[in-house]
Amino acid sequence: MIKQPLRKESIPYSEDKALVEAVKSGDKTAFRQIVLKYDKLIAGVVKGMIGNNGADDVGQETFIRFYRSVDQYKGEAGLGTYLVRIAVNLTLNEIKKRNRKRWYSLEDDLNINREAEDNYRRMEKSELINKAMAKLDPEFRSVVVLRLMQGYSTKETAKILQIPLGTVLSRLARGQGKLREILKKLGYIHNE
Amino acid sequence: MENTKEILLKSFDTELTPEEQKLLDNALQGSEELRKEKQEIEQMRNLLSGQEASFETGFEDRVMERLETEPTASPKTIEMVSVFKRVAITGMAAIIAFLITIYLVDGTLNLDSLFGLTNYSPDGAELSMLNLQDYEQIILP
Numbered sequence: 304m305i306k307q308p309l310r311k312e313s314i315p316y317s318e319d320k321a322l323v324e325a326v327k328s329g330d331k332t333a334f335r336q337i338v339l340k341y342d343k344l345i346a347g348v349v350k351g352m353i354g355n356n357g358a359d360d361v362g363q364e365t366f367i368r369f370y371r372s373v374d375q376y377k378g379e380a381g382l383g384t385y386l387v388r389i390a391v392n393l394t395l396n397e398i399k400k401r402n403r404k405r406w407y408s409l410e411d412d413l414n415i416n417r418e419a420e421d422n423y424r425r426m427e428k429s430e431l432i433n434k435a436m437a438k439l440d441p442e443f444r445s446v447v448v449l450r451l452m453q454g455y456s457t458k459e460t461a462k463i464l465q466i467p468l469g470t471v472l473s474r475l476a477r478g479q480g481k482l483r484e485i486l487k488k489l490g491y492i493h494n495e
Numbered sequence: 496m497e498n499t500k501e502i503l504l505k506s507f508d509t510e511l512t513p514e515e516q517k518l519l520d521n522a523l524q525g526s527e528e529l530r531k532e533k534q535e536i537e538q539m540r541n542l543l544s545g546q547e548a549s550f551e552t553g554f555e556d557r558v559m560e561r562l563e564t565e566p567t568a569s570p571k572t573i574e575m576v577s578v579f580k581r582v583a584i585t586g587m588a589a590i591i592a593f594l595i596t597i598y599l600v601d602g603t604l605n606l607d608s609l610f611g612l613t614n615y616s617p618d619g620a621e622l623s624m625l626n627l628q629d630y631e632q633i634i635l636p
Contacts, residue, residue: 331559338555346548359557362550366558367565429546450508451543457508476504483539491542 319382326373337382338366344383344453345390351448352394352441353401354433361397365390380462387453388463391445398441428491435485443478446471451479499526503533507540 325333345365349358368389369376376385436444449460450471457475461468499522502515511519522529598604 331562334562335555335559338558342554343547343549346550346554347546350548351546359550359554362554363558363561367561370562428542429548432543432546447543451540452546454544472505472508475508476501479504479536479539483535486539486542487535 320378323373323376323378323382326370334366334370337369341366341383341386345386347453348387348390348448349394350433351436351452352391352444353397354430354437357397361390361393364393368393384459384463387449387455388465391449391463395441395445431489431491432486435482435489438485439478439481443474443481446474447478447482450475499529500532503529504536507536 319337322333322337326337342362345362346358349361349365353361365386369386376382380388436447439447445464446460449455449463450457455463457468457471461471464471499519502511502519503522505511505515506519523533594604597609
């Protein structure tokens with residue numbers, strides 16, 4: 304019963320290797336090509352975890368960090384996987400920063416009640432999914448984004464997040480459980 | 496039932512053992528609730544996997560521009576500066592809190608109060624010295 308979601312990353316490894324070597328020797332055109340090839344993948348990860356607000360900055364930072372530390376990339380992981388790992392770490396830092404600031408924030412938490420339901424139904428689906436995802440703890444969010452949104456296998460997810468496979472499975476189970484309840488209340492999943 | 500729910504969730508992401516598969520198949524056959532739950536999980540997963548995302552137009556231009564304009568300090572250095580700022584602010588806050596406490600307790604803020612010498616009178620010092628001499632007479636005949 305295992306269903307593999309569509310993977311977004313399908314760039315030939317040899318092409319990536321050549322691009323990275325060019326970037327290491329200071330070729331910015333090669334770096335730009337890397338950005339163009341992987342921007343949608345990184346957008347999927349970052350927006351999946353923090354929504355639209357601030358995603359562009361985190362996305363930019365992901366590629367800048369890669370460029371500044373390109374010599375550290377030895378090619379053990381695929382380039383896309385390596386960039387995703389940077390993106391996840393930066394996004395988790397951003398979430399921590401936002402949680403610290405929440406004391407001062409006037410942003411309301413997603414409050415699902417009868418009055419709000421209609422408003423939420425009018426929201427675009429992607430915006431609603433982002434808001435539902437924001438209700439998950441960051442550690443559950445990251446596995447849900449990588450496994451269910453980006454289509455990485457559970458093993459790849461464990462490798463990217465550098466956590467045991469068992470932890471991925473348990474976080475997936477709990478994350479899905481909570482997300483299902485939220486989406487069910489909002490009418491986005493129902494029994495046919 | 497809890498166990499079958501766990502196996503159901505597990506079945507979406509990993510291979511089940513033959514025993515687990517059999518247990519799940521039997522449970523699905525016998526429970527409408529479990530079948531509904533499976534349906535809901537499938538809906539949710541399809542909903543999530545269908546999400547496409549992209550940055551605003553011109554993203555690569557913004558990245559290249561940032562590359563040109565930002566300082567080339569290593570991320571480690573930038574992080575250390577940020578940590579140092581937090582430590583410095585916390586330290587300053589602790590010092591200010593300490594000074595306020597001293598002022599509230601002693602009603603004054605001078606070197607004596609900072610070193611806890613406000614309740615230490617010269618008479619007290621003399622008495623301490625006499626006591627010390629008595630002590631020496633007793634111990635050291």
